[in-house]
Amino acid sequence: MTVTTGYSPFGLHRVLEPSGDAVTLPQAAYRLDASPQLAPDEVRVDVEVLNLDAASYRQLREKHTGPTGHVHGHGIRSDVLEIVEDRGKMQNPVTGSGGMLIGTVAEVGPESPLGLAVGDRIATLVSLSLTPLVITDRLTRWDGMSERVPTSGHAILFGRSIAARLPEDLEPDLALMVMDVCGAPALVQKVVRGYAERGAAPTVAVLGGAGKSGSLSLAAAREAGAGRRIAVVPTEAEAGLLRGTDLADEVVVADARSPIALERGVRAAGGPADVTVVCVDVPGCEQPAIMATAQGGTVVYFSMATSFAAAALGAEGLAADVTMLVGNGYTPGHAELALSLIRTDDTVRRLFESRLGPDHTGQA
Structure with a gap:
């Protein structure tokens, strides 16, 4: 009807x-x-x-x-x-x-x-x-x-x-996980390309770099021309998933909610970052992300746990000249980009497949 x-x-x-x-x-x-x-x-x-x-x-x-x-x-x-x-x-x-x-x-x-x-x-x-x-x-x-x-x-x-x-070549549950976060890598690619078009190779820090949106964002940043890529993770176990891969040049173990720990960790890894991407699912990362970002840089908040009032007021209180972007989940071509990354990047694909459980065969 x-x-x-x-x-x-x-x-x-x-x-x-x-x-x-x-x-x-x-x-x-x-x-x-x-x-x-x-x-x-x-x-x-x-x-x-x-x-x-x-x-x-x-x-x-x-x-x-x-x-x-x-x-x-x-x-x-x-x-x-x-x-x-x-x-x-x-x-x-x-x-x-x-x-x-x-x-x-x-x-x-x-x-x-x-x-x-x-x-x-x-x-x-x-x-x-x-x-x-x-x-x-x-x-x-x-x-x-x-x-x-x-x-x-x-x-x-x-x-x-x-x-x-x-897609017919990917297991439905794998495709679902990828499409659930496909807005993140597309926006990161767009931001990093903007820097590259101005002749810069920005340093990109991704908070939650071993997660779904985080790993795709690191891959997208690499493909878009990022210079240095820093992955921030909360535990050594997650760090082990990224060390030795081409997703990140440096892996920092730090609590993304801790302003001092995050700023020191990112700085020691080659920061501050020109682009900081927040992909963690806990509140309290707004001001630490700003502190880890260089003056004139960009912070992309791609987490529904973000308080945008805390981000705006935090930047003001820190006298931080940063552009803050809200990841709205949609950029033209976002699904195609994320699926392409999962098909071509073995590290990202392994990270995703590890979340499917022990019965996953890896076959479409």
């Missing part, structure tokens, strides 16, 4: 709360209409897997970790189910973030501009925080112990949504 009146390519017609003159865009809305009937430019997707964003999952996991360190997965599962049932979308009320999903296109409205067809297996490249979503299986196949959530239900894409067909 197709709804033919009062629809918006931005999904305004799906906003239930607030309503009337106070209506907002779907991401800012409290509650969405996730009914399966489509507007002419919408697409309905049968959901297979949700991928919760790192900041959201970390918050839920910390909330449900007991005093002895035991994680109560059933509590995480209950929270996610309650959020989706209450809000008509997966948007963590604490972090404001969501994630993305894999699914199969079930119905395409006659005016959809997305170029999708019934039967296409896709990954959404827009946040679950603005995607109408219904879960029908009570999350019975998920133990709450990972960001990956196998489930059944449906989701709605608007006329201005973004989605990509899953």
